[in-house]
Amino acid sequence: MLVESKVFGEIEVDDAKIVTFEDGIIGFPDLKNFAIIYDEDKKDSKISWLQSMDEGDFALPVMNPTVIEANYDPYVEDELLKPLGELNAGNLCVLVVVKVPSDIKKMSINLKAPIVINVDNRKGIQVIVEDDYPVRKEIYGMLKEAKEKAQEGK
Amino acid sequence: MLALTRKKGEALVLNNNIEVTVLEVKGDQVKIGIQAPKDVSIYRKEIYLQIQKENEEAMNNAGIEELKNLF
Numbered sequence: 001m002l003v004e005s006k007v008f009g010e011i012e013v014d015d016a017k018i019v020t021f022e023d024g025i026i027g028f029p030d031l032k033n034f035a036i037i038y039d040e041d042k043k044d045s046k047i048s049w050l051q052s053m054d055e056g057d058f059a060l061p062v063m064n065p066t067v068i069e070a071n072y073d074p075y076v077e078d079e080l081l082k083p084l085g086e087l088n089a090g091n092l093c094v095l096v097v098v099k100v101p102s103d104i105k106k107m108s109i110n111l112k113a114p115i116v117i118n119v120d121n122r123k124g125i126q127v128i129v130e131d132d133y134p135v136r137k138e139i140y141g142m143l144k145e146a147k148e149k150a151q152e153g154k
Numbered sequence: 155m156l157a158l159t160r161k162k163g164e165a166l167v168l169n170n171n172i173e174v175t176v177l178e179v180k181g182d183q184v185k186i187g188i189q190a191p192k193d194v195s196i197y198r199k200e201i202y203l204q205i206q207k208e209n210e211e212a213m214n215n216a217g218i219e220e221l222k223n224l225f
Contacts, residue, residue, distance in 0.1 A: 027206025
C-alpha cells in the first residue's frame, strides 16, 4: 500500500505489515489502516509513528507508555478487546499518543486512551479506560532526564 | 434526533440488546442505567470529545522538528 505521508513523504508499506483498526481511531472512524513507522535515523528515539494509510496527513506520534509510567496497567474490559483475538504477553502491544505542541516543554502523552494492538494478527483498537489516568501527562522533563542519563552512561 | 419522554424506572430498548433505564431524576441530574453487550463501548460524551481533540492536536505535531533534534 502506497501513501503520501505528511511526515515521511511517499512511503510504501507491505500489506502484510498494515495494522487494521476496524473502528478507526477515536474521532476518526474512517481511518482503518495504519502502519507503525520507526525513524531509521533516530534509532534511540522513544517515539514512533502511527501513519494512516488511508489519509497521508494523519500521522500520530506514539510511544510505549512504560517508558514514562513503568507500572502503567489500565483496566480494559476483556470484551472490548475481543475483536483483537486472543491476546497474551507475547503479542500484546500497548502504545499511547504523544502530543507535541509548539512549546515542546508542554509535550504530553495520553494515558487515558491507549492504543492496543495484537501484533500477531495486526488488529488494533483505541480505548478509553475507566482508571484515573490523565489525558495529558507532561513528559518533557522525564525524557530529558532519561536522555542525559543515557549519555552519561556512554 | 428521536425524542421520547420517559419517567423514572421506565426504559428504552435499542437494537434488541441494549436497554437504557432512567434510574433517578434529581433536579437537573438524571441517573441512567445501561445494559448492553460488553463489546459495546459507552463513553461520557465530554470525555470522548476530549480524546478526539487530543488525537487531532497530536496529529498537528507543531513542535515535531524541535523534538527530532532533542530525543
